[in-house]
Amino acid sequence: MNYINFSKSYHVQMLTKRDIPLILALCEKNTQFYEHCPPFVTEGSIRDDMCALPQRKMDEPQDKYYLGFFDDAEQLVAVMDFIDHYPTERSCFIGFFMMERSVQGHGIGSRIITELCVYLHSLGYEYIRLGYVDGNKQSESFWKKNQFTDTGLRNHTQDYTVVVMNRML
Secondary structure, three states: OOHHHHOOOOEEEEOOHHHHHHHHHHHHOOHHHHHHOOOOOOHHHHHHHHHOOOHHHOOOHHHEEEEEEEOOOOOEEEEEEEEEOOOOOOEEEEEEEEEOHHHOOOOHHHHHHHHHHHHHHHOOOOEEEEEEEOOOHHHHHHHHHOOOEEEEEEEEOOOOEEEEEEEEO
């Protein structure tokens, strides 16, 4: 898989520890997300997220992509945590997707997700899975608008419940 093909509209690159201040600046503006999904973002939480994998993928760090989507002006417009071949060989998982607050509501996030789906479909993937925090209406609306449907699965944490969704490709 070549992650640079995830978008035709934006330059996609792997984010590294040196990008943490840039990621933090993007995430800190999205306070509504952290009201539903505490705790609030820190440099440490970003560092942890950059290498976090589900238990079944712990031995496959090559399938983890922590990506930035940049516009022509080299502004970071979105961050995506993407895990390949999870939960099945022909599926993938979006662990996190956040847009720069100043560009939300202009169709950019939907364009990124649509382009990703077209690319994954061309590679023979069956579906994309993700989760949003129950009660976060903004996230729920975005994912439903982008053709993700509720699987009926729920993951319960100490602080919140995650609603699991799929989009068939």
